Amino acid sequence: MSxxxxxxAWTSLLRAVATPSTTxxxxxxxAPVGQPPAQLVxxxxxxxxxxxxxxxxxxxxxxxxxxxxxxxxxxxxxxAELAADHLESVRADPVAVPHWVRGExxxxxLQPMARPLPVLGLGGTIGxxxxxxxxxxxxxxxxxxxxxxxxRARGAIVLFNCAMPPELPPFDAYDKAYDCRSDSASAAAKLxxxxxxxxxxxxxxxxxxxxxxxxxxxxVKQIPATSVTIEDAELIQRALDRGEPVRVQLELGARRLxxxxxxxxxxxxxxxxxxxxxxxxxxxxxxxxxxTGAQDNGSGVVVAMEVVGVLQRQGLRPRRTxxxxxxxxxxxxxxxxxxxxxxHGAEHHVAVIEIDRGAGRPTGWSxxxxxxxxxxxxxxxxxxxxxxADRVEAGFAGVxxxxxxxxxxxxxxLEADASHYFDVHHCAADTFEKVDRRDLxxxxxxxxxxxxxxxxxxxxxxxxxxxxxxxx
Amino acid sequence: MSxxxxxxAWTSLLRAVATPSTTxxxxxxxAPVGQPPAQLVxxxxxxxxxxxxxxxxxxxxxxxxxxxxxxxxxxxxxxAELAADHLESVRADPVAVPHWVRGExxxxxLQPMARPLPVLGLGGTIGxxxxxxxxxxxxxxxxxxxxxxxxRARGAIVLFNCAMPPELPPFDAYDKAYDCRSDSASAAAKLxxxxxxxxxxxxxxxxxxxxxxxxxxxxVKQIPATSVTIEDAELIQRALDRGEPVRVQLELGARRLxxxxxxxxxxxxxxxxxxxxxxxxxxxxxxxxxxTGAQDNGSGVVVAMEVVGVLQRQGLRPRRTxxxxxxxxxxxxxxxxxxxxxxHGAEHHVAVIEIDRGAGRPTGWSxxxxxxxxxxxxxxxxxxxxxxADRVEAGFAGVxxxxxxxxxxxxxxLEADASHYFDVHHCAADTFEKVDRRDLxxxxxxxxxxxxxxxxxxxxxxxxxxxxxxxx
Numbered sequence: 001m002s003x004x005x006x007x008x009a010w011t012s013l014l015r016a017v018a019t020p021s022t023t024x025x026x027x028x029x030x031a032p033v034g035q036p037p038a039q040l041v042x043x044x045x046x047x048x049x050x051x052x053x054x055x056x057x058x059x060x061x062x063x064x065x066x067x068x069x070x071x072x073x074x075x076x077x078x079x080a081e082l083a084a085d086h087l088e089s090v091r092a093d094p095v096a097v098p099h100w101v102r103g104e105x106x107x108x109x110l111q112p113m114a115r116p117l118p119v120l121g122l123g124g125t126i127g128x129x130x131x132x133x134x135x136x137x138x139x140x141x142x143x144x145x146x147x148x149x150x151x152r153a154r155g156a157i158v159l160f161n162c163a164m165p166p167e168l169p170p171f172d173a174y175d176k177a178y179d180c181r182s183d184s185a186s187a188a189a190k191l192x193x194x195x196x197x198x199x200x201x202x203x204x205x206x207x208x209x210x211x212x213x214x215x216x217x218x219x220v221k222q223i224p225a226t227s228v229t230i231e232d233a234e235l236i237q238r239a240l241d242r243g244e245p246v247r248v249q250l251e252l253g254a255r256r257l258x259x260x261x262x263x264x265x266x267x268x269x270x271x272x273x274x275x276x277x278x279x280x281x282x283x284x285x286x287x288x289x290x291x292t293g294a295q296d297n298g299s300g301v302v303v304a305m306e307v308v309g310v311l312q313r314q315g316l317r318p319r320r321t322x323x324x325x326x327x328x329x330x331x332x333x334x335x336x337x338x339x340x341x342x343x344h345g346a347e348h349h350v351a352v353i354e355i356d357r358g359a360g361r362p363t364g365w366s367x368x369x370x371x372x373x374x375x376x377x378x379x380x381x382x383x384x385x386x387x388x389a390d391r392v393e394a395g396f397a398g399v400x401x402x403x404x405x406x407x408x409x410x411x412x413x414l415e416a417d418a419s420h421y422f423d424v425h426h427c428a429a430d431t432f433e434k435v436d437r438r439d440l441x442x443x444x445x446x447x448x449x450x451x452x453x454x455x456x457x458x459x460x461x462x463x464x465x466x467x468x469x470x471x472x
Numbered sequence: 473m474s475x476x477x478x479x480x481a482w483t484s485l486l487r488a489v490a491t492p493s494t495t496x497x498x499x500x501x502x503a504p505v506g507q508p509p510a511q512l513v514x515x516x517x518x519x520x521x522x523x524x525x526x527x528x529x530x531x532x533x534x535x536x537x538x539x540x541x542x543x544x545x546x547x548x549x550x551x552a553e554l555a556a557d558h559l560e561s562v563r564a565d566p567v568a569v570p571h572w573v574r575g576e577x578x579x580x581x582l583q584p585m586a587r588p589l590p591v592l593g594l595g596g597t598i599g600x601x602x603x604x605x606x607x608x609x610x611x612x613x614x615x616x617x618x619x620x621x622x623x624r625a626r627g628a629i630v631l632f633n634c635a636m637p638p639e640l641p642p643f644d645a646y647d648k649a650y651d652c653r654s655d656s657a658s659a660a661a662k663l664x665x666x667x668x669x670x671x672x673x674x675x676x677x678x679x680x681x682x683x684x685x686x687x688x689x690x691x692v693k694q695i696p697a698t699s700v701t702i703e704d705a706e707l708i709q710r711a712l713d714r715g716e717p718v719r720v721q722l723e724l725g726a727r728r729l730x731x732x733x734x735x736x737x738x739x740x741x742x743x744x745x746x747x748x749x750x751x752x753x754x755x756x757x758x759x760x761x762x763x764t765g766a767q768d769n770g771s772g773v774v775v776a777m778e779v780v781g782v783l784q785r786q787g788l789r790p791r792r793t794x795x796x797x798x799x800x801x802x803x804x805x806x807x808x809x810x811x812x813x814x815x816h817g818a819e820h821h822v823a824v825i826e827i828d829r830g831a832g833r834p835t836g837w838s839x840x841x842x843x844x845x846x847x848x849x850x851x852x853x854x855x856x857x858x859x860x861a862d863r864v865e866a867g868f869a870g871v872x873x874x875x876x877x878x879x880x881x882x883x884x885x886l887e888a889d890a891s892h893y894f895d896v897h898h899c900a901a902d903t904f905e906k907v908d909r910r911d912l913x914x915x916x917x918x919x920x921x922x923x924x925x926x927x928x929x930x931x932x933x934x935x936x937x938x939x940x941x942x943x944x
Binding site for chain 2: 055059060061062112113115118204205206207208230231234235238239291423424427428429431432433
């Protein structure tokens with residue numbers, strides 16, 4: 001059965017499922033906010049649609065890097081699915097996205113012993129010159145140690161053996177080591193280095209490679225950058241610590257092609273009383289080119305796609321508009337986020353919710369807003385105590401909603417158990433079978449219930465905090 | 473610094489360390505068995521030599537498959553180390569070993585979606601014919617399900633998606649799924665299959681491939697066999713379960729070359745009273761060609777190599793001879809084990825101990841012997857309560873000592889926490905940094921103390937049980 005046939009069969013199935021609820025019962029304006037959350041949690045837990053959609057998105061459509069056929073297929077699939085569910089104003093907002101391709105990659109450790117060195121280029125890296133780069137390796141354990149290398153970095157390949165501190169919560173640990181991936185190439189280039197090797201950002205490795213975006217500084221010569229496994233970073237470190245010379249040969253075939261066409265997928269469930277007030281729930285449809293983006297961010301996509309379906313099947317149309325946005329190009333450019341803001345930033349967003357912290361059991365909400373926002377979310381999330389998703393903390397609200405939250409829109413991100421998320425993050429191992437069916441249903445339940453609360457509550461959510469834009 | 477220079481420097485260092493103890497104090501024949509174990513545990517825990525040797529064996533010598541330069545280098549290194557430690561009768565018993573080489577490997581999933589399929593050929597597999605094999609895939613979840621495939625296996629590639637039951641202890645779970653790796657090629661060939669894909673034998677995977685030996689039935693046509701990851705086995709299974717066609721293209725470059733020369737490395741610490749009574753402690757020096765065999769079985773090798781060193785530094789020469797044997801070719805032929813038995817099987821082995829269950833914290837002893845053997849080992853292992861290594865159970869005693877235990881010699885294997893052993897077993901991820909320094913020292917302590925007890929105890933260990941040899 002081809003993908004096309006499968007998609008048709010699937011769409012028909014969904015249509016059949018969705019039919020009974022396409023004409024929702026009217027809901028009185030005075031509907032109490034207290035009751036529906038429990039009802040919505042129950043309804044979300046009784047559907048397997050997000051899980052089955054995730055299987056299709058990962059097993060059949062596969063990886064979805066900006067510029068790839070996979071992403072284009074995913075856009076078409078999502079549009080068809082949302083239309084089949086009878087969401088409103090289903091559309092694709094065109095977005096031009098960077099088109100980076102990995103090409104062939106090959107490396108060898110020449111000293112302290114000769115053997116192949118598994119590598120996975122960082123997203124956006126340039127390729128190596130013809131014949132590759134062969135150079136001695138010098139190393140640091142953090143960006144802070146880099147200046148001390150001084151002249152020893154000149155002509156060398158610099159290893160950034162920056163560990164995610166295992167004692168920190170997973171996302172904090174990731175943030176701690178993040179600059180070694182994002183900024184190391186340009187920082188090392190300033191010292192005259194030829195290339196960088198970056199320890200994969202994870203805490204558990206089975207010779208596992210993790211990619212992710214790097215950012216080149218416009219003022220510095222671009223040099224190639226690749227991840228290596230924790231195992232190999234530690235092997236090189238042990239050799240360097242003993243004064244044994246380390247030498248590596250590196251060939252990366254990466255290229256940047258002309259920008260490609262992609263799209264943000266948008267669909268709505270119009271508000272019955274205040275349709276111009278928008279509660280946005282989003283995730284990103286793109287993924288890295290390795291693995292199938294099951295948790296980054298396929299699971300977020302299928303949760304966001306299901307929220308309106310659950311409301312429909314309960315006959316609920318809230319006071320405000322629920323807008324589902326599947327952003328493109330979160331991983332290597334944020335063009336979807338910026339373009340959405342350009343086109344829709346002036347509209348009245350009451351709250352923006354992103355689902356992008358993996359497919360673990362939901363635990364609560366990270367809120368980017370004022371103290372008033374935080375207090376109100378705490379109140380609205382109260383009923384999620386029943387599924388353990390009621391912990392509300394001030395924090396980051398997701399990459400795709402950064403332009404909106406900077407402009408002062410209240411942002412929320414679903415927090416989930418991330419104790420195994422970075423095992424597979426940006427990695428070939430980010431695949432379907434690691435997603436727990438029940439956890440995914442719990443995420444759908446948490447998201448649906450909170451979206452309902454935000455969209456139905458008579459008092460709107462207190463806004464967020466406008467940030468200085470000089471950081472943009 | 474080249475390996476050769478490094479080895480010299482290393483050898484000199486060890487010589488310097490070993491010097492004070494080359495003339496051990498005499499020990500009275502009536503030395504109580506009760507005291508030395510505690511003293512030996514303390515001494516073993518205070519040395520870092522096994523850990524440093526393991527680093528050299530894995531980081532510098534690397535993988536050690538039968539027929540490889542790595543194994544040859546390891547044999548020379550072990551001989552030099554044991555000689556430098558002033559063990560006695562240090563020698564290499566020549567062994568002819570199979571010489572299998574992996575060659576280039578490449579596979580593609582063609583349906584349900586087109587993408588590369590990571591594969592790692594099973595040890596001993598034949599290669600594919602020129603142009604590879606392209607065929608539909610059919611699947612089973614156990615050997616027992618195979619006959620039901622019937623004609624559907626003809627011309628197909630058969631997936632053996634046999635899971636290690638996660639609820640069983642690790643080695644029991646491994647044994648449960650083992651036949652799907654060892655016997656699947658010939659079993660599927662009987663039904664006319666073209667090749668087999670075998671789910672990697674592990675319970676945790678990050679797109680991780682695990683190799684291991686297969687055994688061809690002489691009476692059946694040989695067909696190629698490769699491991700696939702759990703992730704891909706599950707993806708294929710999901711497709712098959714829904715009736716979606718699965719098609720794979722497979723190219724394996726494996727070849728069998730003429731037998732190569734290798735050796736069992738043997739060294740002794742001669743008994744002061746009954747030198748002809750032998751307590752053998754062994755491990756296998758060979759490994760698979762992926763990873764560096766840190767836990768399979770580098771850790772066992774360095775533990776076995778250190779036992780006599782600890783005795784020497786405590787000035788102890790036991791009543792019986794302690795013989796250290798580093799077997800060759802455990803992984804894909806057992807030629808070292810069989811040749812050792814041919815050459816030395818008639819000698820008086822009081823006990824044979826193998827250390828080959830990974831580098832986890834030691835928990836006790838698996839004993840292949842009579843009820844009398846078991847009871848006596850329980851008594852002798854009693855003092856190991858202090859380090860938690862006193863649990864004694866009837867069981868298997870290790871692959872390399874099978875010919876000896878079949879002949880009725882009492883066999884013991886060190887049991888260790890194996891909860892993460894199969895994560896890296898026969899896998900590129902079996903590397904040095906996953907070995908815990910303290911656990912390795914505890915293994916050395918447990919092994920040294922028990923070897924002392926067995927070699928010093930006035931009453932010899934009651935013998936094991938001779939098995940029927942028709943199984944050989």
